[in-house]
Amino acid sequence: MSEFPWDITVIGGGLAGCEATWQLASRGYRVRLVEMRPLVQTPAHATANLAEVVCSNSFGGEGGAAGILKAELEMGGSLILECAHASRVPAGGALAVDRGRFSELVSVRVESHPNVELAREEATELPDGRAVIATGPLTSPALAGSLQARLGQCLFFFDAVAPIVTQESIDPEKTYAGGRYGHDTDYLNCPMNKEEYLAFHATLVSAERVMSHGFEEAYFESCMPVEVLAARGVDTLRFGPMRPVGLPDPRTGREPYAAVQLRRDNREGTLYNLVGFQTGLKWGEQARILRMIPGLENAEVARFGVTHRNIYVNAPVVLDGFLRLKESPHLFLAGQITGVEGYMESTAMGLAAGIYAAMTLSGSPLPPWPRETAIGSLLNYLRSAETDSGKTFQPMNANLGVFPPLSRKIKDKKQKARETHARAVMATQGFFREMGGQGLALG
Ligand SMILES: Cc1cc2nc3c(=O)[nH]c(=O)nc-3n(C[C@H](O)[C@H](O)[C@H](O)COP(=O)(O)OP(=O)(O)OC[C@H]3O[C@@H](n4cnc5c(N)ncnc54)[C@H](O)[C@@H]3O)c2cc1C
CATH class of the missing domain: 2.40.30 (Elongation Factor Tu (Ef-tu); domain 3)
Incomplete structure (x- = not known):
């Protein structure tokens, strides 16, 4: 029994924070979820809802790397993906959501979970106890300052990136x-x-x-x-x-x-x-x-190139392969702040951080996420991206280029995507199976 009425704190009730909270709570851990809205707003959010999507309402297509990532999230019992499907609006092959309904659904599911306590307050400093930091690209300045001081090096603020x-x-x-x-x-x-x-x-x-x-x-x-x-x-x-x-x-x-x-x-x-x-x-x-x-x-x-203000850490230098700060391994990072880009990618980093944090709480050794998967490939990118001595690390989204090459060269793009998908699904199934009791509801 911990000295607090909760086992772990999750800071930030966005896509990643809600996913991490869900993964922890559904494994029986008591989570204190800290969200600063509506008391303090970010420059882009407009509501008090958890998991508010700030721009496009599209979570991407079902094919290619985006489709592989969604398949893995589904196998991982992702709450965000489940609520996205439940609030889906027609958008051709893409998974687009009614943004209001989506974030209301996530809010209800998270807030009504018996293992979750929601605190509406701004975290201004990194906590001393176990925590998942999922405050996103618009992390409040006070917490960003605390993180920067702990890391001893700059967080990245970028306004434009190249294609x-x-x-x-x-x-x-x-x-x-x-x-x-x-x-x-x-x-x-x-x-x-x-x-x-x-x-x-x-x-x-x-x-x-x-x-x-x-x-x-x-x-x-x-x-x-x-x-x-x-x-x-x-x-x-x-x-x-x-x-x-x-x-x-x-x-x-x-x-x-x-x-x-x-x-x-x-x-x-x-x-x-x-x-x-x-x-x-x-x-x-x-x-x-x-x-x-x-x-x-x-x-x-x-x-594609993008311009917007963003905060993310120099992941290859400051994170280990399990999304923990090397400096302070009791702190996990999740979501876009880790150096991924995109709604589903941020969710995936919430899922991985939540699972790894839960395993840490249970005292289990942390297995590396299989490299053949989209999640494993993103984690691999964060750990080992070429950074010109750590100066130019830039966020990455899920795309077929981050996966390891297939054992045989395939020219046809659709065939290549299908084989990469099948390999990722097999690796994910094996990963969760080996996790046994720590794994997810794979049936
Ligand atoms: C302006 C903008 C537009 C974007 N548009 C898209 C898009 O169209 N498509 C796409 O795929 N991706 C987009 N992204 C990128 C990214 O996918 C989203 O930002 C995504 O929401 C990131 O998820 P997250 O959980 O990491 O952060 P968020 O969803 O931003 O969640 C972080 C949460 O932490 C809270 N918080 C921050 N600081 C504190 C604190 N100190 N204490 C307590 N709570 C705190 C915030 O209020 C927020 O609820 C956009 C990003 C920005 C900034």
Whole structure:
């Protein structure tokens, strides 16, 4: 029996916090869930409901990596997914929800659970006892300050991130490998002649941007969206992120007029990000403009660029493989603050943190999540993403590029997704089976 009437505190009643609470409470642990709304609001939330979705009402499609993640969440008995299905609205192949009904349902389920005590208050400091921190990208400044002081290093605040494309969709005939002045080989270069550059620039400056949310602060100079730089002058990009100096094309021996550099984004080399191409353009515009870059005509976008204020930790440096702070292993992190991006991804990090926290409370050893699964692949990304010495770690969503390659190469995308899905389901079943009593209601 703990000295408190509860076994663990969960801070933040968003998607991840509610999922973590559910996983803990349904295993018999008494949870104190701390949510600051409506006493203190974030710049994006508008209600007092738990699990309020702040922007789109879509939880993504049923195919590809998003579908795999949902299948795993379902096998894990996810409350968030269950309530999403119960409040579903028609949206083609996507799982979209009636946002009011969805968050009311989650609120009722969580608040009426006999093992949950809901406290409406702002946590201003990290707790001393066992806790799951799930305060999201809009964590209140006081708690963010406490977390930053504990970690001894900055949390990331980003206003814009660059798109990521899959390696297999890059045209090898039109690109060439090599870093500036031949320093390394981790880059691919997309060369442009003058005509291509001018057309690209003209399209970029006239492309539609996502409307400002009103609460966004000024961009950091080092994180300036590419369309904002382009608007400063026709040559600004050629002297900035598209600088061709030191990048001679081996086929001509000459430097191109301009070049877009692509940098490996994961260990396996299945994903590449566009260096210096952070953007706040609408996603359709991004897709259109990316395809104007030589070598990216058929680019498959694994993650679009986004701009909004966000707080997340430098996961590869500060988290262990079980979402615990290395500095303070009694504290788990969950949700978007861990460095994942997206509603379902945040939920998944709530599910994993809740399960690992429950296992810790029961004294069980923590098994690594299988790498073949979407959840295991996201956890692997958080643990081991390439970070340029920890400086540029950026959030990731579920996409086929984060999974380990299949044992045989498959060209057909749908077939590849199906096999990756089947492998993930098998691995998840095995994982929960081995957990025995700690596992979930798999039937
Ligand atoms: C403006 C914006 C738009 C987004 N749009 C989308 C989108 O369209 N699609 C998508 O997939 N993802 C989107 N995301 C990203 C992400 O998926 C969501 O932010 C998601 O809700 C993250 O889940 P979470 O549980 O980590 O955080 P949240 O759902 O934000 O939950 C965190 C909770 O913690 C509470 N809290 C914060 N600080 C404290 C404190 N000190 N004490 C107590 N409680 C606290 C908050 O009130 C909140 O309820 C968006 C993010 C932002 C910021």
